Amino acid sequence: MPKSDDETLDRRPLHERMAADLRDEIMSGDLPPASSLPSTQRLKDRFGVSNATVQKALQILKDERLAIGRAGASVTVREHQQETVRPADFGKPAEPGESYPWLTEATKRGKRGSIHLLSVGEVRPPRDVAHRLGLSEEGTAIVREQVLSHDGEPVELVSSYYPLELAQGTALAEPRKIRGGTPALLAEMGHRPRLTVDRVSARVPTQKQYEALRLPTDLPILRTLRVVYSDGDRPIEVTVMAKAGHLYELQYEFE
The missing domain is CATH 1.10.10.10 (Winged helix-like DNA-binding domain superfamily/Winged helix DNA-binding domain)
Known part of the structure; x- marks a missing residue:
């Protein structure tokens, strides 16, 4: 009609x-x-x-x-009103002794990158995250929440979830930063990332996203749901990333 x-x-x-x-x-x-x-x-x-x-x-x-x-x-x-982010730059583990790729890429762009760890703990993940981790209805996971910034301005709110049997008793469950980032730690633990699948959507920001990213209006955010698989197609990390949609765009390349 x-x-x-x-x-x-x-x-x-x-x-x-x-x-x-x-x-x-x-x-x-x-x-x-x-x-x-x-x-x-x-x-x-x-x-x-x-x-x-x-x-x-x-x-x-x-x-x-x-x-x-x-x-x-x-x-x-204003100059540089929208910045292009290549997700492929951040998925590989850092080499021994290297900084987390986010910080390395920020330096290459002439910016000062920083990471603020908000919280670490055991939670029941959102349903879409739990499904991709293969959790039961009441299943829990370890979550690490961080804000990534350039020159003091928040760029991305990141919530990364890990299976309990993989994360408990490791640095993943501790409220401290991990040198080289979690991909490097997972590789050291014998769970080297083999495949990454991104699902990108536009969403109205939640209250937490609005405040963490210091958004001026309710413009959509770019929400990326990322699943990282190791050997045997085992999901070892599911991450929800939120960026201001009017300031950042994602670039994917295919052959």
């Missing part, structure tokens, strides 16, 4: 619709970094709105770190 006209209308407030169109032009490169956004008068004419509506739309883009400027002056597109 076809939808009525009322059902197909964009019901968002006008300033949010304005910001959405301008955001798309910024992220697609039609409004490149360091370029000026159209003047207030041009935006008023284009969208048929008041000066106050234009200012509210521009404030959204400033809050999202896509634009910069002050009232009464021109507003420009």
Whole structure:
């Protein structure tokens, strides 16, 4: 049954619709970094709105770190507003003595990478995680929650889950950082990662994600559900990663 006209209308407030169109032009490169956004008068004419509506739309883009400027002056597109992340750069175990790949890659990009460990403990995982770990209805796992940052700005909230029989009694279950990262530790324990499967979706952020990533609005996050398998297709790690969707994109390469 076809939808009525009322059902197909964009019901968002006008300033949010304005910001959405301008955001798309910024992220697609039609409004490149360091370029000026159209003047207030041009935006008023284009969208048929008041000066106050234009200012509210521009404030959204400033809050999202896509634009910069002050009232009464021109507003420009910020440099490096969306960064490309290659998941393949982070899946391999670090060599002995090397830092966790996240920190190494940050240095290559001219940034200061840091990892803040939020918590470590035994929990009942979300159902999709438990299913991929092969847990029973009441099964539990060890979870390690961390925030990864660049130059003090949070980039990703990471929650990694491990089977109890694998993690208990090891550094995985201890509330401390692991030199070289968990892939290196798992390899040392005889569980070298052999296959990684990512499932990427867009989600409205949860309260925890909103706060941990310091999100300015409820723009979607990129949620990656990653399953790491070792020998015999044994799942040894399931990780949920959340990034701000308007600041980061994922790049996958195939042959």
